[in-house]
Amino acid sequence: MIGKSVIRKEAWDKVTGRAKYTHDYFEVGMLHAKLVTSPYAHARIREIHTEKAGSVPGVRAIVTGEGLPLTGEDLRDRPPIAFDKVRYHGEVVAVVVADTLVQAEKAANLIHVAYEPLPSVGSPREALQEGAPLIHENLANYQKGKYSYPEPGTNIAHRTKIRKGNMEKGWAESDVVIEASFAFAPSDHAALEIRCATAEIRQDGTIVIIASSQAPFMIKRLIGEYFGEDVGKVIVHTPLVGGAYGGKAPVQLELLAYLASKAVGGRKVSVWNTREQDMITSPVHIGMEATVKIGCTADGYIKAAEILFLFDGGAYSDKAIDVTRAAAVDCTGPYHIENVWCDSLCVYTNHPYASPFRSFGHCEQAFAIERTIDLLAEKLNIDKLELRMKNAIRPGHTTPTQVVLNRSNVGNLPACIARLRELIQWDEWQRIEINSRTVRAKGVSCGWKTSTIDTDASSGAILTFNPDGSVNLISGVVEIGTGTKTVLAQILSEKLKMDIDDIHVKMDIDTQTTPEHWKTVSSRGTFMAGRAVLSAADDAIRQLKAIAACVLRASAEDLEVGYGKVFLRDDPSIYVPIKDIVYGYKYPNGNAIGGQLIGRGHYILRHLTPLDKETGAGKPGPEWTVCAHAVEIEFDKRDYTYQIIKAASVIDIGKVLNRRAALGQVMGAMSMGLSFASRETFLFDRYERILNAQLRTYRPIRFGEHPEYMVEFIETPQIDAPYGARGVGEHGLIGMPAALANALSVAAEVPLNELPLFPELIWRTKEGKQYGSI
Amino acid sequence: MIKCEILLTVNEESHSIIARQADTLLFVLRNQLGLTGAKPGCLNGDCGACTVLVDKTPIKSCMMLAIEAAEKPITTIEGLCDTPIQRAFIEQFAFQCGYCTPGFLINAYALTKQHPDADDETIQEWLESNICRCTSYQEIEQAVKSVLAKKHEND
Ligand code: FES
Ligand code: FES
Numbered sequence: 001m002i003g004k005s006v007i008r009k010e011a012w013d014k015v016t017g018r019a020k021y022t023h024d025y026f027e028v029g030m031l032h033a034k035l036v037t038s039p040y041a042h043a044r045i046r047e048i049h050t051e052k053a054g055s056v057p058g059v060r061a062i063v064t065g066e067g068l069p070l071t072g073e074d075l076r077d078r079p080p081i082a083f084d085k086v087r088y089h090g091e092v093v094a095v096v097v098a099d100t101l102v103q104a105e106k107a108a109n110l111i112h113v114a115y116e117p118l119p120s121v122g123s124p125r126e127a128l129q130e131g132a133p134l135i136h137e138n139l140a141n142y143q144k145g146k147y148s149y150p151e152p153g154t155n156i157a158h159r160t161k162i163r164k165g166n167m168e169k170g171w172a173e174s175d176v177v178i179e180a181s182f183a184f185a186p187s188d189h190a191a192l193e194i195r196c197a198t199a200e201i202r203q204d205g206t207i208v209i210i211a212s213s214q215a216p217f218m219i220k221r222l223i224g225e226y227f228g229e230d231v232g233k234v235i236v237h238t239p240l241v242g243g244a245y246g247g248k249a250p251v252q253l254e255l256l257a258y259l260a261s262k263a264v265g266g267r268k269v270s271v272w273n274t275r276e277q278d279m280i281t282s283p284v285h286i287g288m289e290a291t292v293k294i295g296c297t298a299d300g301y302i303k304a305a306e307i308l309f310l311f312d313g314g315a316y317s318d319k320a321i322d323v324t325r326a327a328a329v330d331c332t333g334p335y336h337i338e339n340v341w342c343d344s345l346c347v348y349t350n351h352p353y354a355s356p357f358r359s360f361g362h363c364e365q366a367f368a369i370e371r372t373i374d375l376l377a378e379k380l381n382i383d384k385l386e387l388r389m390k391n392a393i394r395p396g397h398t399t400p401t402q403v404v405l406n407r408s409n410v411g412n413l414p415a416c417i418a419r420l421r422e423l424i425q426w427d428e429w430q431r432i433e434i435n436s437r438t439v440r441a442k443g444v445s446c447g448w449k450t451s452t453i454d455t456d457a458s459s460g461a462i463l464t465f466n467p468d469g470s471v472n473l474i475s476g477v478v479e480i481g482t483g484t485k486t487v488l489a490q491i492l493s494e495k496l497k498m499d500i501d502d503i504h505v506k507m508d509i510d511t512q513t514t515p516e517h518w519k520t521v522s523s524r525g526t527f528m529a530g531r532a533v534l535s536a537a538d539d540a541i542r543q544l545k546a547i548a549a550c551v552l553r554a555s556a557e558d559l560e561v562g563y564g565k566v567f568l569r570d571d572p573s574i575y576v577p578i579k580d581i582v583y584g585y586k587y588p589n590g591n592a593i594g595g596q597l598i599g600r601g602h603y604i605l606r607h608l609t610p611l612d613k614e615t616g617a618g619k620p621g622p623e624w625t626v627c628a629h630a631v632e633i634e635f636d637k638r639d640y641t642y643q644i645i646k647a648a649s650v651i652d653i654g655k656v657l658n659r660r661a662a663l664g665q666v667m668g669a670m671s672m673g674l675s676f677a678s679r680e681t682f683l684f685d686r687y688e689r690i691l692n693a694q695l696r697t698y699r700p701i702r703f704g705e706h707p708e709y710m711v712e713f714i715e716t717p718q719i720d721a722p723y724g725a726r727g728v729g730e731h732g733l734i735g736m737p738a739a740l741a742n743a744l745s746v747a748a749e750v751p752l753n754e755l756p757l758f759p760e761l762i763w764r765t766k767e768g769k770q771y772g773s774i
Numbered sequence: 775m776i777k778c779e780i781l782l783t784v785n786e787e788s789h790s791i792i793a794r795q796a797d798t799l800l801f802v803l804r805n806q807l808g809l810t811g812a813k814p815g816c817l818n819g820d821c822g823a824c825t826v827l828v829d830k831t832p833i834k835s836c837m838m839l840a841i842e843a844a845e846k847p848i849t850t851i852e853g854l855c856d857t858p859i860q861r862a863f864i865e866q867f868a869f870q871c872g873y874c875t876p877g878f879l880i881n882a883y884a885l886t887k888q889h890p891d892a893d894d895e896t897i898q899e900w901l902e903s904n905i906c907r908c909t910s911y912q913e914i915e916q917a918v919k920s921v922l923a924k925k926h927e928n929d
Pocket of ligand 1: 814823824835837
């Protein structure tokens with residue numbers, strides 16, 4: 001069962017239109033909310049006139065921001081509805097609730113808000129300048145988590161410091177030093193399913209939320225914490241989710257739905273973004289500016305790295321603090337560097353606020369690091385893969401946060417690089433002129449990632465049995481498209497030696513009955529939930545054997561479970577069918593023993609520690625998956641356009657559990673990375689208003705623009721993971737932006753250190769022009 | 775607000791519904807007929823998640839008023855039953871979250887019917903109207919091509 005390309009459990013539902021997502025649960029009598037959003041990026045709210053809107057027939061309530069508690073996961077800096085001032089274009093200033101969406105929209109258009117525009121901040125560097133407008137004047141007074149370090153009086157929401165080794169020594173040992181700066185603006189996840197949530201507050205105070213979310217259990221906790229509700233009275237349902245990529249990890253619309261329902265006496269209210277709002281009002285993909293300085297010996301051994309990441313956290317810190325911390329944790333890329341200095345800042349700007357984006361800070365930082373490695377190789381005149389191989393992280397080395405690596409907790413990067421070299425025929429050519437106009441070039445990169453998650457993150461699983469002996473698998477992992485629940489079924493099928501068709505997976509989450517899985521993020525679903533499932537299976541097996549031992553009059557130690565039976569190990573012809581014991585065993589005379597059999601299991605991450613404030617030392621995650629990537633492009637020297645011909649990834653996956661599903665995860669992530677790197681960005685005007693919040697002007701890769709994908713796996717097991725499998729959902733993305741930029745830099749013969757790589761950017765960089773367009 | 779009676783024929787069943795003249799076909803299919811297979815992704819004609827067949831032609835149902843579709847045969851994803859393209863999407867792992875899938879399937883279904891000989895260019899012309907954010911499109915391409923190839927085998 002392990003390694004097989006089992007089709008996903010919900011496959012037929014998804015190809016017949018039966019699969020239901022949050023917004024498919026339409027109910028007669030449900031009210032509809034419309035968000036009124038700010039047309040300014042930074043402005044004081046003078047007045048909100050709601051009278052006209054309130055008289056529109058069907059309008060039941062208009063909710064504004066006054067008197068609401070501040071929210072935020074690491075730092076409470078965000079009013080759920082703007083109060084006093086707005087800090088980004090698209091921020092919610094009022095919520096209108098009406099019988100129909102049409103009425104709500106009509107009323108929303110009649111709400112008049114008087115603003116007094118304030119100077120806006122358009123990038124982290126701008127935000128850090130002396131005299132820059134302060135976005136949060138009150139930063140000193142916000143309630144904050146133990147490990148968030150805002151710097152009041154500045155626009156810095158958080159700073160993660162990495163101090164490892166001795167920088168002076170590192171520079172002294174370096175013969176060559178290279179320094180470069182990088183930048184890209186925020187962009188979007190653009191999941192096809194627009195974010196939405198409904199809320200209902202029943203007479204007895206029970207709060208029922210349905211949400212398109214990666215973190216239903218977090219919604220439950222946060223509604224409890226923010227609004228002082230009994231957490232046991234909050235029930236969150238999450239059906240299938242139509243793409244998330246990190247964008248559905250934050251909790252936003254759920255709070256609005258709750259507030260809206262409260263305003264109408266608890267009636268059920270649906271909050272649904274428009275696509276335009278989904279792109280800018282809800283959290284976005286983080287932007288970044290960075291400066292990287294690397295020192296290296298003449299023969300290519302890296303001795304020192306000084307890294308500054310300035311992340312554009314946007315108007316509120318929410319999940320961005322975590323993202324910037326994760327970028328710092330792996331700041332060097334997968335290389336052994338003894339002397340490291342890194343500051344990773346979460347900076348406030350007047351941009352939409354950021355949430356995790358698939359790879360959680362890693363494709364962003366890898367862009368800066370891997371571009372610098374290429375520049376270094378050029379300066380040293382060393383083969384680019386060779387330089388990476390020389391410095392590749394290996395067991396025995398330490399990470400930037402000083403975790404000692406071993407054969408289990410880090411994959412085999414040299415093997416990935418070696419395989420990639422063959423796969424893309426690197427040694428044959430790296431740049432060729434096809435004709436006077438067309439050039440082909442290859443670019444490479446490497447990546448690694450651990451999951452910077454709560455040190456006490458846990459996952460639970462429950463198994464129940466049906467009268468025919470088949471099993472129901474209940475886990476808190478949300479099916480966001482990654483197929484994790486199918487993989488869990490495979491793990492269980494292997495463990496119970498049971499047909500995969502006899503394992504029924506509960507797809508929906510209901511926080512009241514589904515055991516908790518911390519959050520469906522960070523490529524940790526298979527590992528944590530997989531371990532929980534294995535422990536639940538052990539528990540079930542123990543119970544099955546105990547009853548069977550009575551029935552078969554044999555010691556439990558002599559029994560085995562499998563193929564729908566509990567049998568004697570040395571004589572399988574003596575057995576009892578599972579179906580006869582999972583609801584208790586009835587003897588021929590009517591007496592019964594046992595009872596309904598329920599398998600319970602859980603897993604909690606072990607030995608994780610928070611990072612030290614001054615040095616960053618600490619253990620942020622259980623293992624590092626490593627990967628190597630390449631992109632081949634064809635570049636037109638005359639008009640600066642290009643085509644992506646091939647993209648390759650070699651990832652140390654530990655163990656392949658479901659081949660096609662794993663390939664799909666990796667290729668999908670690669671596609672997203674290439675799309676981001678080549679064409680995705682928000683375009684801001686000089687007042688930091690977004691000009692392209694539409695899928696027509698913000699244009700992800702479409703069918704036919706895709707290159708040929710090549711993916712291979714290396715298998716170095718992570719010893720404590722289910723069957724050795726490592727997290728892999730994000731790794732296809734990590735090196736794509738860097739590999740593309742490296743290829744294009746070679747083709748155009750100019751360093752390209754910004755994203756996205758629009759032909760215009762290449763032209764501008766090459767021609768040294770600051771403004772203007774083609 | 776003027777409402778009118780509209781006669782819709784969806785998946786070979788006729789329905790008489792009362793709707794605003796401004797209601798889109800997508801809205802009516804989902805909220806009045808409970809056919810939630812067609813998905814809202816942008817309501818602006820950009821993503822293709824809402825694609826249905828009207829008179830055998832793929833149409834973005836967010837861009838068509840329900841009254842415009844009156845008395846024309848409409849096929850939604852719920853009307854496709856065990857077709858080769860659905861099977862191919864499953865076999866080729868051509869979806870993950872599944873949100874774009876109904877739109878892609880309807881579009882690809884019509885493509886394979888109308889252009890059994892489709893070349894790469896035609897396939898791209900048809901399918902570039904839909905966005906998939908999860909897969910790499912390579913899987914979708916394989917699925918579509920496998921159906922086209924099978925058609926030829928049968929000839
Ligand atoms: S919802 Fe119709 S095209 Fe996007
Ligand atoms: S499968 Fe998720 S958008 Fe296509």
